[in-house]
Amino acid sequence: MPLKHPDYGAPSDLDDHPDLLVNPVFSREPLRVPRHALPRDQMDPDTAYQIVHDELMLDGNARLNLATFVSTWAEPQALRLMGECAEKNMIDKDEYPQTAELETRCVHMLARLWHAPDPRQVVGCSTTGSSEAAMLAGLALKRRWRNRRRAEGRPADRPNLVMGINVQICWEKFANYFDVEPRYVPMEGDRYHLSPRAAVELCDENTVGVVAVLGSTFDGSYEPVAELATALDHLHRRTGWDIPIHVDGASGGMVAPFLDPDVTWDFRLPRVASINTSGHKFGLVMPGVGWALWRDTQALPDDLVFHVNYLGGDMPTFALNFSRPGAQVVAQYYTFLRLGLDGYRRVQQTCRDVATRLALRIAELGPFRLITDGTELPVFAFTLREGQEGTTVYDVSCALRERGWLVPAYSFPANRTDLHVLRIVVRNGFSHDLADLLVADLRRALPRLERQGRPHRGEDAGGFAHGAETKNPRSPGHH
Numbered sequence: 489m490p491l492k493h494p495d496y497g498a499p500s501d502l503d504d505h506p507d508l509l510v511n512p513v514f515s516r517e518p519l520r521v522p523r524h525a526l527p528r529d530q531m532d533p534d535t536a537y538q539i540v541h542d543e544l545m546l547d548g549n550a551r552l553n554l555a556t557f558v559s560t561w562a563e564p565q566a567l568r569l570m571g572e573c574a575e576k577n578m579i580d581k582d583e584y585p586q587t588a589e590l591e592t593r594c595v596h597m598l599a600r601l602w603h604a605p606d607p608r609q610v611v612g613c614s615t616t617g618s619s620e621a622a623m624l625a626g627l628a629l630k631r632r633w634r635n636r637r638r639a640e641g642r643p644a645d646r647p648n649l650v651m652g653i654n655v656q657i658c659w660e661k662f663a664n665y666f667d668v669e670p671r672y673v674p675m676e677g678d679r680y681h682l683s684p685r686a687a688v689e690l691c692d693e694n695t696v697g698v699v700a701v702l703g704s705t706f707d708g709s710y711e712p713v714a715e716l717a718t719a720l721d722h723l724h725r726r727t728g729w730d731i732p733i734h735v736d737g738a739s740g741g742m743v744a745p746f747l748d749p750d751v752t753w754d755f756r757l758p759r760v761a762s763i764n765t766s767g768h769k770f771g772l773v774m775p776g777v778g779w780a781l782w783r784d785t786q787a788l789p790d791d792l793v794f795h796v797n798y799l800g801g802d803m804p805t806f807a808l809n810f811s812r813p814g815a816q817v818v819a820q821y822y823t824f825l826r827l828g829l830d831g832y833r834r835v836q837q838t839c840r841d842v843a844t845r846l847a848l849r850i851a852e853l854g855p856f857r858l859i860t861d862g863t864e865l866p867v868f869a870f871t872l873r874e875g876q877e878g879t880t881v882y883d884v885s886c887a888l889r890e891r892g893w894l895v896p897a898y899s900f901p902a903n904r905t906d907l908h909v910l911r912i913v914v915r916n917g918f919s920h921d922l923a924d925l926l927v928a929d930l931r932r933a934l935p936r937l938e939r940q941g942r943p944h945r946g947e948d949a950g951g952f953a954h955g956a957e958t959k960n961p962r963s964p965g966h967h
């Protein structure tokens with residue numbers, strides 16, 4: 489099904505010119521080429537390049553994109569390696585055995601980083617990102633539960649998954665695509681993520697697992713994984729329901745090990761069955777790589793794994809895609825080698841320093857109240873203080889956009905749909921200097937926003953929330 493194009497307001501302007509009218513660049517012939525159909529003939533590669541290049545100038549500046557969690561800067565050497573591997577297909581393990589070997593080494597490195605009691609028992613794979621990793625981890629939880637229920641001769645047709653309503657949209661997708669009832673713990677007062685007690689109250693014998701997020705897409709806060717594990721241990725003793733935890737460490741899986749070694753959230757907790765992270769977020773690789781790891785083969789039922797012949801041996805694969813680029817996996821290995829434990833610590837500490845200082849400076853401006861302060865993920869959300877009736881966070885977002893800054897504004901989900909916030913993600917490459925320029929622009933915009941007298945923009949102007957969308961109440965089995 490072709491998906492409809494987003495409506496950018498003036499389709500009729502384009503309809504007047506169904507062809508692209510191409511300037512005589514570099515004194516080549518003027519051209520007309522169809523916009524929505526394959527051109528009949530070939531054209532000079534430089535002309536084609538120029539057309540595409542020019543059109544893409546309308547995209548935002550990725551480095552000023554404070555909405556995304558995904559890397560927007562990488563070292564030239566990583567980019568060079570990616571170029572050298574552009575043609576390598578990750579699935580062709582037989583043809584590119586060394587790329588496959590680097591993938592395995594990355595899994596081993598992550599198993600150790602996440603304190604697997606026996607790293608050799610860990611099974612894992614690269615993915616296109618945390619979303620694919622979430623699908624695989626969710627499927628493993630569901631299959632494990634189903635196999636156990638069938639072995640006990642009990643019904644296995646009504647699985648549910650418990651999680652905070654702040655989970656990234658990929659978990660709503662998982663529940664929708666794979667027929668699992670999502671049970672969301674709502675926000676309450678100043679609690680903007682899951683609480684162990686509320687999560688346990690939603691569990692029953694059909695709960696395939698509980699997802700804990702490190703940290704939340706909405707505000708960068710860590711969910712209390714260790715406390716959740718303790719609460720589920722109690723539940724197990726009380727009821728016999730032995731419910732595993734999956735940790736969605738899309739961002740935090742590559743922050744907490746370096747900055748918060750005392751926070752216990754990983755395979756040190758026996759109840760944590762699996763963990764995912766995005767290599768392309770705080771793993772510091774350009775878009776296109778994630779990781780999913782399971783504590784051991786019991787956590788990943790073998791009936792989900794496909795076995796392919798590989799150099800005369802057996803290569804297990806677990807993936808939604810078949811073909812997939814190998815370049816990002818190579819870049820991940822490069823970055824692991826290049827930075828090591830100390831390099832990652834320094835990069836992430838700098839992000840945290842920039843985030844906490846920027847949060848403080850924004851709070852000092854007056855009209856804003858911090859929801860989080862960047863001390864967990866280098867991410868923070870802030871809202872307008874009471875009494876700022878003349879403007880909205882959506883107005884603030886638009887004012888910043890005039891200077892090129894992309895700062896998303898959105899509302900929180902149930903039961904805090906009344907709370908509207910702005911969110912800033914500090915990534916590698918966002919310096920103290922850029923942060924100061926952002927504060928200066930915000931300070932300059934404020935008097936005008938205060939003078940405007942009434943809000944100009946509401947929620948419909950937000951546009952981009954980066955996975956922090958409100959959950960769809962019509963999704964199947966919505967709880």
Ligand SMILES: Cc1ncc(COP(=O)(O)O)c(C=O)c1O
Binds near residue numbers: 616620701778
């Ligand atoms: C907590 C969390 N989980 C999952 C995802 C989805 O990750 P990806 O974009 O790598 O598919 C995100 C993205 O922001 C996230 O923040």
